[in-house]
Every structure is written in C-alpha cells, then in structure tokens.
Amino acid sequence: MVYGPSQLIPKMKNSKELQFEGLYKIHKDKIHRLCLGFVKEKELANDLFQEILIKIWRHLDSFKGESEISTWIFRIAYNTALTFSDREKKKDEKQTEISANLDLSDPENYSQEQEILIQMLYEAINELPELDRVIATLLLENTPYKDIAEISGISENYVAVKVNRIKASLTQKLNPQPHGN
Amino acid sequence: METNFNDIQQLWQSQKATSFDLNALVEGLKKTEKKQKRELVGIAAITPVTLSFLFWAMPWKESQAILLSLIVIAVAMIWVGWLIFSSLVKPSDNSESFSNREYLKTQLEKLKFRYKIAGKYMYFYAFLLAAAINVAYFVLLAPLSDTIRITAHVGITVIIFVVMHFSIKKRIQKYDKTLKPIMEQLEKLLIEVKN
Numbered sequence: 001m002v003y004g005p006s007q008l009i010p011k012m013k014n015s016k017e018l019q020f021e022g023l024y025k026i027h028k029d030k031i032h033r034l035c036l037g038f039v040k041e042k043e044l045a046n047d048l049f050q051e052i053l054i055k056i057w058r059h060l061d062s063f064k065g066e067s068e069i070s071t072w073i074f075r076i077a078y079n080t081a082l083t084f085s086d087r088e089k090k091k092d093e094k095q096t097e098i099s100a101n102l103d104l105s106d107p108e109n110y111s112q113e114q115e116i117l118i119q120m121l122y123e124a125i126n127e128l129p130e131l132d133r134v135i136a137t138l139l140l141e142n143t144p145y146k147d148i149a150e151i152s153g154i155s156e157n158y159v160a161v162k163v164n165r166i167k168a169s170l171t172q173k174l175n176p177q178p179h180g181n
Numbered sequence: 182m183e184t185n186f187n188d189i190q191q192l193w194q195s196q197k198a199t200s201f202d203l204n205a206l207v208e209g210l211k212k213t214e215k216k217q218k219r220e221l222v223g224i225a226a227i228t229p230v231t232l233s234f235l236f237w238a239m240p241w242k243e244s245q246a247i248l249l250s251l252i253v254i255a256v257a258m259i260w261v262g263w264l265i266f267s268s269l270v271k272p273s274d275n276s277e278s279f280s281n282r283e284y285l286k287t288q289l290e291k292l293k294f295r296y297k298i299a300g301k302y303m304y305f306y307a308f309l310l311a312a313a314i315n316v317a318y319f320v321l322l323a324p325l326s327d328t329i330r331i332t333a334h335v336g337i338t339v340i341i342f343v344v345m346h347f348s349i350k351k352r353i354q355k356y357d358k359t360l361k362p363i364m365e366q367l368e369k370l371l372i373e374v375k376n
Binding site for chain 1: 185186189190192193194195196197198203206207210213214282283284285288363366367369370
C-alpha cells in the first residue's frame, strides 16, 4: 500500500479547531449532563449534545469575550435545550454530518445504589418545569447565582427563590418517605 | 441514609461523558458547516436564477407591459424571499448572545411571523403573481381568439389561487402540528420567566 503525502503528514489544526478542542475537553461533561437532564432518552440526549456542539463551533468566531466563555457556552446550551424537540431533531438529522455512532454513554462503573439514585435524579429533574430545569442543572454544577441569572434572564433574587424550591424538591424526591410515616 | 443536596451535587458531577475521536467530530462539524453554506447559497440563488430565466425567455424589450409584469414578479419574489428569510428560526439564531428571556421572545416572534406569512402575505403574493402573469398574457396572447384569451386568463388566475390556497392550507396544518406546540411551550416559558 502506497501512502500519499496527505496521509503521511498529520493535518495542521487551525486556531479555531484548537480552541474548540480545548473548550470541548473542559465542558463536555457539563454539557453531557445538561443534555441528560433535559432529555430522557439517551439517543435524543446525544442529538441535543451534537446540536449544542454544532452551535458552539459555528459561533466560536463571534465570541467577543464580553462574558466568561463558560457562561457563553451555557447560554448556547440552555437556549438550544429549551427549543429542542423531537421534531427539531428530525429536521436537523438531515443537516448533520457528524457520525451517528457518537455514543456518550458513561463507561464508569457505578454501584447499583448510585445507578438508582442517578436515575431518580434524572427523573426528578425531568419533572421540573423547563426554567427550573435550567436552574437545577446549573445549580448542580455549582454555578454562581449571578451567572444563573445572566443565563436564564431572571433576577438574582428570583433565582434565589427558585433555588430554595428546587433544592427542597430534589432532596425530597431523592429521599422518598416510607409509606405509613 | 438521607441524601442531602451536597450528595446530589456530587452524584451529578460524577457523571462523565465518554471521550471520543475529536478529529472525527471536528471533521463532521466542518462538513456540516460546508453543507449548510451550500444549502444557503442554493436557496439564495433560486430567485435570481428564476428571474434571469424569465428575462431571458420573455420578449420584455418589445413590450413595456411584459417588462412591467416581469418587474412585478421580481419584486414579489424578492419580497417573499426576504419575508421567509427573516422568519427562519435558524438553530443557531442568536443563541450565543441572548439570555433565555430575549431568546425565547425572538424565537416566539419569528414563529408568529411565519404564521402571518402563510396566512396573509402569501395570498397577496398570489395576487401579485396572477396580476403580473395576466398582464404578460394580455400581450402575448393578443393574436389568439377572444375565447382562448379569456379561457387562458381565467384558467391561470384560478390555477394560481387554487394552488396557492391549498399549499397555504397545507402549510398552516403543518405549522399547527409542528410550530404551535413549540409556540405554546415558549409562551409558557416566557410567562414563567416574567414572573
């Protein structure tokens, strides 16, 4: 087999590719968790993940540094998640060239108890109204209230009110009271 | 043992996405970007190509009426093209610069505008097309008998309005199934954000 020069010399990456790779490595877990928090089905969560990555890639050149890059990424991720639906997914399937085999499933071995808790957590988040879901997932990532307010477009005070309700709701759902108590 | 919120946070953050071939991902993104650009260029080219063909095929230099009809068709096509373009909810639409509230507002306005285009403006577009074609027919069919001319005028007008009416109806039915649920969801979210 004869290799041509293009196969022997690795492709030089441009600055956008390098920047994207850096951002991807730092934020992929958070985006992945956000997707699973918004969409129950794994396949749909993968589609949402892809859509968010496409938008980050497409808008990377226009990032002006007016906010933290993580806030910027979250804003894209949440706005995408809020308007993401099955129908949107079907529409976008025709537009994407990314491998359909992209599997983001977690290879780590959780204990059975942890696995059950994770499923309960997803269910609890999924049951929240959309805006609360945004706040809940940001809260779970330890995002400051100021950033949550900036991303969601509500006041910091209202974030604080919502946070208390969300914390109580999630904690209650993950600690179901035994019957009879 | 009770799970407190810190435990929940730890549990949440313990989940990791599987690393996969980043080069393949970037290549995929670049391909997607190129494909979308090609599609946009294709859409943008339809109007000028159609108009160029009409100006090439029609004897507009010989008749001011035909020239007028072509100008009306051109204006109508450009107007509708602009309306459709400005109403498109692109997946990337400002999602990078808007807070949720602003983003939801613009998305909702654009979706409402799409309804308005289908329900109102497309009938006016049909009227403009019918008027322009009738003006052109008036000149082009002059050598034919009155019966044929009247039949052609009535026929083309009816065809334009019937085709447009049914395509608008179909479009609105499609919007009722696809856009309406999204609009309702966005409205609900906006109310929630405003509160």
